[in-house]
Amino acid sequence: MRQRNSPQQAAAVMDQNLAGEDREQLIACAELLFFAYRDFINDPDKVLEQYGFGRAHHRVLHFVNRNPGLRVADLLHILKITKQSLARVLKQLIDEGFVTQRSGREDRRQRLLYVTPKGNKLADKLANLQMRRIEAALNQAGPGANAATQRFLFAMIAEKDRERVHALLRLPEALVAFEPIEHQQQDRTT
Amino acid sequence: MRQRNSPQQAAAVMDQNLAGEDREQLIACAELLFFAYRDFINDPDKVLEQYGFGRAHHRVLHFVNRNPGLRVADLLHILKITKQSLARVLKQLIDEGFVTQRSGREDRRQRLLYVTPKGNKLADKLANLQMRRIEAALNQAGPGANAATQRFLFAMIAEKDRERVHALLRLPEALVAFEPIEHQQQDRTT
DNA sequence: CAAACAAGTCAACATGACTGACGTAAATCA
DNA sequence: TGATTTACGTCAGTCATGTTGACTTGTTTG
Numbered sequence A, B: 001m002r003q004r005n006s007p008q009q010a011a012a013v014m015d016q017n018l019a020g021e022d023r024e025q026l027i028a029c030a031e032l033l034f035f036a037y038r039d040f041i042n043d044p045d046k047v048l049e050q051y052g053f054g055r056a057h058h059r060v061l062h063f064v065n066r067n068p069g070l071r072v073a074d075l076l077h078i079l080k081i082t083k084q085s086l087a088r089v090l091k092q093l094i095d096e097g098f099v100t101q102r103s104g105r106e107d108r109r110q111r112l113l114y115v116t117p118k119g120n121k122l123a124d125k126l127a128n129l130q131m132r133r134i135e136a137a138l139n140q141a142g143p144g145a146n147a148a149t150q151r152f153l154f155a156m157i158a159e160k161d162r163e164r165v166h167a168l169l170r171l172p173e174a175l176v177a178f179e180p181i182e183h184q185q186q187d188r189t190t
Numbered sequence C: 001c002a003a004a005c006a007a008g009t010c011a012a013c014a015t016g017a018c019t020g021a022c023g024t025a026a027a028t029c030a
Numbered sequence D: 001t002g003a004t005t006t007a008c009g010t011c012a013g014t015c016a017t018g019t020t021g022a023c024t025t026g027t028t029t030g
Helices: A007-012 A019-051 A055-066 A072-079 A083-095 A117-141 A145-156 A159-169 B019-051 B055-066 B072-079 B083-095 B117-141 B145-156 B159-169
Strands: A099-103 A111-115 B099-103 B111-115
Touching: A019 A055, A019 A117, A019 B019, A019 B055, A019 B117, A019 B145, A019 B159, A055 A072, A055 A083, A055 A099, A055 A111, A055 A117, A055 B019, A072 A083, A072 A111, A083 A099, A111 A117, A117 A145, A117 B019, A117 B145, A145 A159, A145 B019, A145 B117, A145 B145, A159 B019, B019 B055, B019 B117, B055 B072, B055 B083, B055 B099, B055 B111, B055 B117, B072 B083, B072 B111, B083 B099, B111 B117, B117 B145, B145 B159
Parallel strands: none
Antiparallel strands: A099 A111, B099 B111
């Protein structure tokens, strides 16, 4: 038996109803994240379909577009998938002329990845779709939403990956160090 | 009991940028959303593996747990998948005693879904994992992050689904009406 | 030179999505 | 009442994307 307060009640006792209301807030966040991501993914999917590509292709194309010269190993860390999974979509992107490879100058074992002009065009097209939705959402969420949301999303990342992501996205320093956090024990597994 | 300060206090600085910088901000949001969701999904996955379940099972279990008496048709709208996709995971959840069905009283064609105590236990276990991460992230993101993030995530949802989600999550009215939205429907058909 | 490393590849498999077609029982409409 | 619609279930096949394991080819490094 779970009781749910009406919005009026919720607003009234916002900071007093400790565990119960707090729990509802957290669950709302979780569910909203699910719905938001569901629709965030949706726009590009329709376009990708026309190219015979899927989300996996999109992700590769995006990060190569944003980070020219990315190594395959980097991509594996970013996407957290196996190289066999990556290989399939990467091969398609290369075969169809959206991505190219060059050997690294210093280390010739490495295959550095770059988008072609064609790849850049598609990547930008997809990015613009998503950015339009994000922009509208930020506007609707009001001032401060950008900063707060970025801090929240960044803090949702597994702690051991944050530094890598921070560097990858070239984020401002403020994002990491908003509040000192006491004890954090996450992602010790494996 | 995070304080819900007015979002203006949180950070009014970051939101007034120029076009080029603005674009970078939006891209950062998009990428952060990807990384956040990637890791948000990760915690439950490890537990689900032990039960022989996947994400699809988790989603069904979660929404049935949160909304006892949910109809199959509702679930399809929530998850935006086909009934054939749903059928497989739902059947497993029922066969293994995590979910039960009852015929609707008014309309006996309907199969109303409920979690069993066993199902409730697993659902809560998974929810707690995710809520712990969200709680830590909200703390780290500072005051105002909860409200701002919820508004942002809500606004990311496809407009035609917002009303439905709003009703489903029993969200406070303020979430929808931060900024005057022009046309809003009153249809409450769940 | 041997070992470690970056990357590619082959094969088999699991999950979760899809389409299309069909069945069944209950509600609703003409 | 009889026909149609609705809610749900199911069979069968396909596709996209993930997995593990094993092996190869270059290249760098100890």
